[in-house]
Amino acid sequence: MEYKNILFESNDGITLMTINSPRTMNALNSEILGELEAACQQLDRDGSVKVVIITGAGEKAFVAGADIKEMSRMSSFEGAEFARKGQRVMTRINTMRKPVIAAVNGYALGGGLELALACDFIYASEKARFGFPEVGLGIIPGFGGTQNLARLIGPSRANELIFSGRMITAEQSFSWGIINVLCPPEELISRTLATAREITTKGSLGVAFAKDVILNGLNMAKEDGFRYEASLFGVLFTTEDQLEGMAAFMEKRTAVFQGK
Numbered sequence: 001m002e003y004k005n006i007l008f009e010s011n012d013g014i015t016l017m018t019i020n021s022p023r024t025m026n027a028l029n030s031e032i033l034g035e036l037e038a039a040c041q042q043l044d045r046d047g048s049v050k051v052v053i054i055t056g057a058g059e060k061a062f063v064a065g066a067d068i069k070e071m072s073r074m075s076s077f078e079g080a081e082f083a084r085k086g087q088r089v090m091t092r093i094n095t096m097r098k099p100v101i102a103a104v105n106g107y108a109l110g111g112g113l114e115l116a117l118a119c120d121f122i123y124a125s126e127k128a129r130f131g132f133p134e135v136g137l138g139i140i141p142g143f144g145g146t147q148n149l150a151r152l153i154g155p156s157r158a159n160e161l162i163f164s165g166r167m168i169t170a171e172q173s174f175s176w177g178i179i180n181v182l183c184p185p186e187e188l189i190s191r192t193l194a195t196a197r198e199i200t201t202k203g204s205l206g207v208a209f210a211k212d213v214i215l216n217g218l219n220m221a222k223e224d225g226f227r228y229e230a231s232l233f234g235v236l237f238t239t240e241d242q243l244e245g246m247a248a249f250m251e252k253r254t255a256v257f258q259g260k
């Protein structure tokens with residue numbers, strides 16, 4: 001697959017994906033959505049990749065939404081198709097076996113915020129701005145944002161943000177629990193990489209199973225979530241990573257995990 005709008009940089013098990021369409025502030029059009037979907041598939045299959053980071057090119061925007069110029073020409077049928085494609089891509093990102101971190105460097109609006117919310121957690125620079133401007137365009141968030149935001153910060157704050165179409169600062173997003181870390185712009189990638197590196201030193205099967213159980217457990221009754229957690233916990237006792245992790249602890253050395 002030839003990528004026209006995404007830059008890749010891979011080092012030591014971490015792949016940094018930069019959405020690079022500066023003319024439209026990295027807005028998501030059908031082509032970029034297709035590239036994101038293909039990239040997720042490729043990275044998920046690649047055993048050398050342990051953590052993925054998604055960011056936006058340039059100083060101003062992470063992703064300024066879905067591409068309004070492309071959407072403005074859509075019929076109702078095409079609009080629904082576009083929403084379905086976007087939802088499929090966001091779900092693909094959300095359900096990748098490896099952790100995906102959003103490094104939000106600027107505007108994360110509409111589909112851009114939905115993309116960040118599809119990641120496992122968000123780090124952001126002080127320049128980041130978050131919002132769902134859709135109601136001002138006569139539409140609603142259509143790439144899963146209504147569901148993901150309300151689950152993350154509760155319906156009350158999600159309602160206010162979505163009904164008003166207002167943009168909020170990185171500080172406000174931090175205090176609302178949308179982002180985990182808020183830092184100066186020049187530190188965003190290094191801080192995100194540092195956390196990614198920490199994750200790569202752990203057993204990748206354990207990390208993948210933890211992601212699975214947290215994600216799927218949210219849609220289960222608590223006792224079912226407990227049962228699912230116990231099952232995956234048990235499965236890990238059939239892996240070399242579990243033997244290595246516990247042996248390393250007892251031998252007072254650093255574990256070297258193979259992801260099997």
Ligand code: CO8
Pocket residue numbers: 023024025027064065066067068069071079080082083086107109110111112133134137140141142143
């Ligand atoms: N789509 C297309 N082009 C965009 C977008 C966008 N979302 N955002 C910015 N651009 C373009 C501008 O048109 C402009 O292009 P040009 O130079 O050719 O006129 C260029 O980027 C720079 O933008 P500005 O001149 O406006 O830059 P400012 O710094 O003044 O403002 C903002 C930056 C605040 C980000 C402003 O551009 C803005 O408000 N953008 C639109 C934000 C928005 O409304 N996003 C939500 C879009 S809707 C959405 O995401 C729905 C998702 C679900 C879809 C469901 C399927 C149907």
